[in-house]
Amino acid sequence: MRLKIPRGRTEGGVGGLATLVAAVGLATFAVMVAIAWIVSERGDRAEHEQDVGRLRSMVAEMRASMETDMVANAFRAVTFDKAHANFDAEWVARNIGSRLHSERGHDTTVLLAPDKQLRLVFDHGQPVEASYGLPMLQSVLPQIDAVRAKSGEQSWSLRRPGSMARIGSEEPRKPVVETVWAEVGGRSPALISIAAVMSEDDAAQVPTLLVSMRRLEGNLLAEIGSKLGLADLRVMRVSGNSGDDVVALANPDGTSLGALAWTGSNTSTGAFFRVVPVIMAVLLGAFAAMAALVKMIGGRVARIKAEVEQSRAAVEVDHLTGFPNRRRFVEMVDQAVARLKGDDRDHIGLLHLDLDRFKEINDVIGHAGGDEVLKLVAQRLTSILRPSDAVAHISGDEFLIMLDRRASKTDIESMCEAIVSTLGKPMTVQENELTVGATIGIAIAPVDGNEHGELMRKADIARYRAKAEARGGWRFFVPEMDEVLKMRKMIRAELANAIKRDELQLLYQPQVSSDGKRLVGVEGLIRWKHPTRGMVSPGYFIPVAEETGLISDLGRWVVQRACLDGRRWPGISVAVNASPAQFKQGDFVADVCRIVAETQMDPTRLEIEITEGVLMSNTDMANRILNGLRDAGMRLALDDFGTGYSSLSYLRSFPFGKLKIDRSFFLQVDTDSQAGAVVQAIIAIADALDMKVTAEGIETAGQHRFAQAVGCHSIQGFYFSKPVPAEEIDRWLAEGVPQKLAA
Ligand code: C2E
Ligand code: MG
Ligand code: MG
Numbered sequence: 001m002r003l004k005i006p007r008g009r010t011e012g013g014v015g016g017l018a019t020l021v022a023a024v025g026l027a028t029f030a031v032m033v034a035i036a037w038i039v040s041e042r043g044d045r046a047e048h049e050q051d052v053g054r055l056r057s058m059v060a061e062m063r064a065s066m067e068t069d070m071v072a073n074a075f076r077a078v079t080f081d082k083a084h085a086n087f088d089a090e091w092v093a094r095n096i097g098s099r100l101h102s103e104r105g106h107d108t109t110v111l112l113a114p115d116k117q118l119r120l121v122f123d124h125g126q127p128v129e130a131s132y133g134l135p136m137l138q139s140v141l142p143q144i145d146a147v148r149a150k151s152g153e154q155s156w157s158l159r160r161p162g163s164m165a166r167i168g169s170e171e172p173r174k175p176v177v178e179t180v181w182a183e184v185g186g187r188s189p190a191l192i193s194i195a196a197v198m199s200e201d202d203a204a205q206v207p208t209l210l211v212s213m214r215r216l217e218g219n220l221l222a223e224i225g226s227k228l229g230l231a232d233l234r235v236m237r238v239s240g241n242s243g244d245d246v247v248a249l250a251n252p253d254g255t256s257l258g259a260l261a262w263t264g265s266n267t268s269t270g271a272f273f274r275v276v277p278v279i280m281a282v283l284l285g286a287f288a289a290m291a292a293l294v295k296m297i298g299g300r301v302a303r304i305k306a307e308v309e310q311s312r313a314a315v316e317v318d319h320l321t322g323f324p325n326r327r328r329f330v331e332m333v334d335q336a337v338a339r340l341k342g343d344d345r346d347h348i349g350l351l352h353l354d355l356d357r358f359k360e361i362n363d364v365i366g367h368a369g370g371d372e373v374l375k376l377v378a379q380r381l382t383s384i385l386r387p388s389d390a391v392a393h394i395s396g397d398e399f400l401i402m403l404d405r406r407a408s409k410t411d412i413e414s415m416c417e418a419i420v421s422t423l424g425k426p427m428t429v430q431e432n433e434l435t436v437g438a439t440i441g442i443a444i445a446p447v448d449g450n451e452h453g454e455l456m457r458k459a460d461i462a463r464y465r466a467k468a469e470a471r472g473g474w475r476f477f478v479p480e481m482d483e484v485l486k487m488r489k490m491i492r493a494e495l496a497n498a499i500k501r502d503e504l505q506l507l508y509q510p511q512v513s514s515d516g517k518r519l520v521g522v523e524g525l526i527r528w529k530h531p532t533r534g535m536v537s538p539g540y541f542i543p544v545a546e547e548t549g550l551i552s553d554l555g556r557w558v559v560q561r562a563c564l565d566g567r568r569w570p571g572i573s574v575a576v577n578a579s580p581a582q583f584k585q586g587d588f589v590a591d592v593c594r595i596v597a598e599t600q601m602d603p604t605r606l607e608i609e610i611t612e613g614v615l616m617s618n619t620d621m622a623n624r625i626l627n628g629l630r631d632a633g634m635r636l637a638l639d640d641f642g643t644g645y646s647s648l649s650y651l652r653s654f655p656f657g658k659l660k661i662d663r664s665f666f667l668q669v670d671t672d673s674q675a676g677a678v679v680q681a682i683i684a685i686a687d688a689l690d691m692k693v694t695a696e697g698i699e700t701a702g703q704h705r706f707a708q709a710v711g712c713h714s715i716q717g718f719y720f721s722k723p724v725p726a727e728e729i730d731r732w733l734a735e736g737v738p739q740k741l742a743a
Helices: 007-074 077-085 089-102 130-138 141-153 218-228 267-284 286-315 326-339 358-384 409-423 452-469 479-500 538-548 551-566 580-584 588-599 613-617 619-631 648-653 673-688 701-710 726-735
Strands: 108-112 118-123 177-183 189-196 209-215 231-236 245-250 256-263 347-356 390-395 398-406 427-429 432-434 437-445 474-476 504-513 519-530 534-536 573-577 606-610 635-641 658-661 692-695
Touching: 007 089, 007 177, 007 189, 007 209, 007 218, 007 245, 007 256, 007 358, 077 089, 089 108, 089 118, 108 130, 118 130, 130 141, 130 209, 141 177, 141 189, 141 209, 177 256, 209 218, 218 231, 326 347, 326 390, 326 398, 326 452, 347 358, 347 409, 347 452, 358 390, 358 398, 358 409, 358 427, 358 432, 398 409, 409 437, 409 474, 437 452, 452 474, 452 479, 479 519, 479 538, 479 551, 504 551, 504 573, 504 726, 519 538, 519 551, 519 726, 538 551, 538 580, 551 573, 551 580, 551 588, 551 606, 573 635, 580 619, 588 606, 588 619, 619 635, 648 673, 658 673, 673 692, 673 701
Parallel strands: 437 474, 519 573, 573 606, 606 635, 635 658, 658 692
Antiparallel strands: 108 118, 108 209, 177 189, 189 209, 231 256, 245 256, 347 398, 347 437, 390 398, 427 432, 504 519, 519 534
């Protein structure tokens, strides 16, 4: 018996299976095609969005850089002088017209006089006929009027001499500049910037304007396209999508100026069609196709990841110096610290460097010149650092440097020496020869910490100390600096209350006759009895009082206390110290005279001690104040003589009655004959100028004998007494100089 297989069913079964296989195959194919298409399309879209974003940033950057060029050139005292006040066509042509083209790529530049005459017109750096500039100006007439009006507003008053602010205004003058996209002469859009010629010191009521233009065409377009990898970058008349990728540009009034277009690469959808044969092969082996798909997706992810990494790296670089920015630098420090093996021959030096006098350089040669200096500094640093070291440019004149894996502190110190020396060599910028110094604060990992924040903070503290003590040098962080900083913070927060809470005390240090037998005067020295920290020395809080402006209140308190106590001590002088900062605030002479009158102190017994610093910084003001005090009957003493810039001319030009020779001169008189010779010379000069001399800081019988022998008129120092409370002076006056101390 033959088994009969019904034909129809069999055919139907095979057909069904085939249909099923075909259906599954087709469905798999369709699903795969769909997935591949979606993935590819998304890829294209992401790529496109990235391109648009980068092009937009580039367009914004062009605009910002144009404004920077304009401000650097128009907002300068020398430009105000040569382009406006004392017009010098040759200077403007050389320094502005030609340079804006050769160095900054501007196409057309116009100097527009207050009467709206085109004073100078440059095309590609060359002077051309005035009419050449008209089309450009016509397209920005409203902006020209706006800049004229805004800068006019800043002209209305004079500045106080020596101050940054105008009378009636706390604000210094600010640059006035407008930058817009516009169409000029029916050609492609141009970036036009209009800036008022003015400076911090001067602004005309109707200003001269600097107007300059960069056209978005030719080389500039090609350069942008190749930088961003955009094929066939061009300007399209109509902004609208015609299958190309576009970034729109608009007139100042918002109307369309056209758009930047390029031919999208569509790399991913292109890839799709190449992948189709592979997908066909999937029908032959689903697993192979799956593998291909996985591979394709993996590749795409890797590519997108690489692109993201690349654009991240671009953002992490400082465009001026090419150094990594602070964030990237910090990562590098973290990585380097993590590599330290705990071996004590492995250190990382974190340097905070700042350039000395950079602001002055910027003022003299302008911001563009300042940028050049920074570039040269960057080159010089790169030339002496190791490839594994890192540098970041963190602000105007500040850099962070990481010295990777140095064997010792000495190695780090030699590097600092090399840095200071290489940066200190003269550099030529815009035909000026100049030198910049550098000051460096240093923290070391792991000694000062392993965490970047802590290392940076400590390097910064050390830098402050270096600036105060050794401009053009370096300092390593030491924990004591941290203490000083904490102390300063506490002082800053609490000093104002100290006066109110009556925590200040004035001690008096006796000054005796040269034979040590008679009390001839006292010097008032301030102390702060802090409720928890105990006695705080003036060395800590006077500088803070000077910084915060509290010095005036504090100074008035000292004079008043000294007068109130001094009234009880007829026949001896009462000295107080005045800080240079007091001279600069309020009316010092009037304050002292008022207190003397109120307390009924005899002004001829009040002596004001000042240090040389005040004479250096503002000679005229110092002279006025010192003469005012002398005319009111007070005595004047020059304190710490010999430690500052001691110039004999000070002694002659200021009305000092007394010199106080600094204690450092007496430290070695017992052993060093030259130290003695200097003191003798000072006394000879003082005698010739009819001044009295006080020896400061006498601590030993030997120093006292010397001071007496060379003819000092009075003596002050721990050998006789430390600073003591007022009651102790009462006792000295009642009982005489304590015998056991008298020589
Ligand atoms: P100065 O005016 O030169 O005062 C002399 C300083 O030397 C005082 O330190 C005094 O205690 C110290 N001294 C005196 N004899 C000796 C000695 O034999 N050996 C040593 N090693 N030191 C001696 P002090 O009181 O710490 O004051 C330091 C500085 O603070 C003063 O130097 C002065 O410039 C400033 N100062 C003090 N009181 C005031 C004040 O009321 N107003 C202002 N503006 N400054 C003040
Ligand atoms: Mg003094
Ligand atoms: Mg002194």
